[in-house]
Amino acid sequence: MKKQCILRIATGLIGLLLLLTAGGYILRNVLLNHMVEQRLASVGKRHELDIRYRHLTLKSINTVLFEGLSIVPHERDTLLTLGSLQARLSLWELLQGNVQIRHLQLDSLAVRFVKHGSEANYDFLFRPTSEADASAPSTTPRSEEDYTLRINKLLDLVFGFLPGNGTLTHLNITEQKDNNYVNLHIPQFNIQDHRFRTDIVADEDHYVQRWQAEGEINPSDRRLSATLHAPHITLPYLKRRLGAEVSFDSLTCRFEQQCLGRELTRLIGQTEVNGLKVYHRRLSPELVNLDHGRLEFHLNIAPTSIELDSTSLVRFNRLDFHPYLKVEQKNGYWHLTSVTDKPWFPAEDLFTSLPRGLFDNLDDIRIKGQLAYHFLLDVDFAHLDSLKLESELKGKDVHIESYGHTNLSKMAEEFEYTAYEDDRPVRTFAVGPSWEHFTPLNQIPAILQMAVLQSEDGAFFYHQGFLPDALREALIQDLKVHRFARGGSTISMQLVKNVFLNRNKNIARKLEEALIVWLIEHQRLTSKERMYEVYLNIAEWGPLVYGIHEAADFYFAKRPSELTLEESIYLASIIPKPKHFKNSFTPDGRLKDSQKGYFRLIAQRLAAKGIINEAQAEGVDIANVVLRGPAKESFALSKPEPSSSESHRFTEPG
Structure with a gap:
């Protein structure tokens, strides 16, 4: 009896389960539409979106058909429309709560980012989603992120929605601002056995380009790769938005994900570009050409840190090196460590690899010998004073066979110098005996010479162009005040900047400056004495006042040899801010008491x-x-400038 009873109960339960399953299957579309409508209504209300669709059905237990979708932000242009989407999902992944698309058919997807004046149809992406978010103070410390968790979730989403097979037709992505636009059109995107190939039509304000893309999408192996190529690809949007022009012949990106447990994810891949050309005024005033560049990366992502392993490789043209970079967050503060060590390599590999247009003075220079480089930067933003900075370029048997566009030894003899004001040339004169205001070093008082050295660069005659400790202190100060407040420049660096480089302030100029300083100092292209003589004869000492001869006359109506101790100290003090000399004096031409400490x-x-x-x-x-000179007369012609706190650069005596 008991067995029969148990059998009846089991049979009843199985029957009920089958009935519920059958009922659920029969009502699957009703349930699916109800859940989707609730979800879309919630999203629409939260972001002020009108989200509608025409048809949604579950064609089989793992195949979904979605038709006629539109997303329209309130009182804005339509953001997205979709003709139809049919996706076959992985049933096993779906049972585990994951989405994995096995096959995808998509037609007529259009995404439009439109902005008129200050209003855009994508504003909702940057708005707080609740009053609590809006009222939260911006100074609230952020809790430490779990980067491993975040990257895994992102890649799960990416790989989950990238199918191994499928056909996507009539894809359009448009960005429009007022009367300007960029449209990317993909007529047909075919994926077969994880491989894809497609044409892309890029139209920017009626300038049309045709690109080809091909690659691999392999969700099961967590691998992606793509190559974009054409005879000449110019990236749209960048010039209008950032003032930059970027073009290339081919670009390849590939990576794979390795999950090494809950605490670590590794991304291994490479990026390679050929025929790269870049222009931006902040980078260089000329078009920069890079024939070939390659990055092979091993990126380790832990819960609180992201690390570029030193097995990574950076190569541009003939030069390659292995950088190490780690960014870590501790107690709400960042800690950055960067190390690069390049053992001995041919000097010509560096100088022939420099992108043309980036270092104009070094184009076509021919150098033989061996170089080695060491760099270390360690910044704990919780303890900025502990910052470490090391940068050293070593040379062995280095010699210059021929100069390129510029004779780097020209300072050793008389040469023509042009002074600039606001990037415009204002004075040109010879730095040598043919200029009537030229003053040889042995005719400049030792007191003045040493006063300027103690103010600007006390170790000038002992260092080789750079003062790492001064650069370190300048970087610490800049990070503390969140701006470029100090430069840490030596007299050698100031000379190279004024004699050899253009007046365009950009990243490339600092790199070119460092290389030229190293060559002049390491190769002794100009003696220290001559460099200092040039410096004292071209330094700006006041408004359109250049050189010590004009300075002594402008302020004191004297020759350099007649300057007193106090007058020499004053002239040393004015070099950092020569146009603001009036701030140091009373209207009757006497020095203010604020100068006593200096x-x-x-x-x-x-x-x-x-x-x-x-x-x-x-x-x-x-x-x-x-x-006593013309400087005093200028007080009668104009009012003194507003007082400001003068800052002088002091270096320890060399």
Whole structure:
């Protein structure tokens, strides 16, 4: 009896389960539409969107058909329309709560990002989703992110919706701002056995390009690759939005994901570009050409850090190196570490690999010998004073066989110098005996020479162009105030900037400056004495006042050899801000008391160097600095400039 009872109950349960299953299957479309409508209504209400669709059906247990979708932000242009989408899902993945599309058929997808004036149909993407979000203070510390979890979720989404097989037809993506637009049109995108190939028509304000793309989509192996190529590809949108022009012949990107447990995900891949041309005024005033560039990366993503392993490779033209970079978040603060070590390699690999147009003075230069490079940057943003900065380029048997566009040894003899104001040339004169205002170094008082050194670069005659500690201190200060407040430049760097480089402030100029300084100092193309002589004869000492001869006359109606101790110290003080000299004086041409501390410090340094004695240092009196030249007359012609806090660069005596 018991067995029969159990059998009846089991049979009844099975029957009920089959009935429920059959009922659920019969009502599957009603249930599916109800759930989707609720979800879309919630999303639409939260983001102020009108989301509609014409038809949604579950054709089989794992195949969905979706037709006539439209998304329209309130009182904005239509954001998205979709003709039809049919997707066959992986039943096994679906039972585990994951979406994995096995086959996809999609037709007539159009996405339009439209902006008129300050209003855009994608504004909702950047709005807070609740009042709580809107009222949250911006200074609230952010909790540490779990980067492993975030990247895994993102890649799960990407690989889940990328099918191994399918056909996508009539895809359009449009960006429009007022009367300008960019449209990318894909007539047909075919995926077969994880491989794809397609044509892309790019139209930017009626300038039409035709590209080809091909690659692999392999969700099961967590692998993606794509190559974009054409005789000449110019990326749209960038010039209008960023003022940049970027073009290339081919671009390849590929990567694969390796999940190494809950705490670590690794991305391994490479990016390769051929025939790259870039223009942006912040980078260089000329078009930059890079024949071939390649990045092979091993990226380790942990819960609180992202690390570029040193097995990664960067190659441009003939030069390659292995960088290491780690960015880590601790207690709400970032910690960045970057290391690059390049052992001995042919010097010509560096100089022939420099992108043409980026370093104009070094184009076509021929250099033989061996180079090695070491770089370290360690920044803990919670303790900026602990910052470490090391940068050293070593040379072995290096010699210049021939110069390129510029004779880097021209400072060794008389040459023509052009001074600029606001990127415009204002004065041109010879730095040598043929210029009537030229003053040889041996005719410039030792007091003035040493005062300028102690103000600008105390170790000039001992370093080889760079002061790593000064650069480190400047970087710490810049990071603290969130702007470029200090430069850490040596006299060698200032000379190269003014004599060899254009006046366009950009990233490339600093790199070119460093290479030219290294060559001049390492190869002794110009002696230290001559470099300092040039510096004192071209330095700007006031409005359109260049060189020590004009400076002595402009301020004190004297020759350089007649300058007193106090007058020499003052001239050293004005070099950082020569156009603001009026801030240092009273209307009757006498030095303000605020200068006393600076004078006392420089006088003590001069005494330590043996240039003056202790009694002279103690007797320094700013009352002995009185304007007598044209500088005094300028007070009668205009009102003094508003007072501002002057900052002087001090370096330890060399």
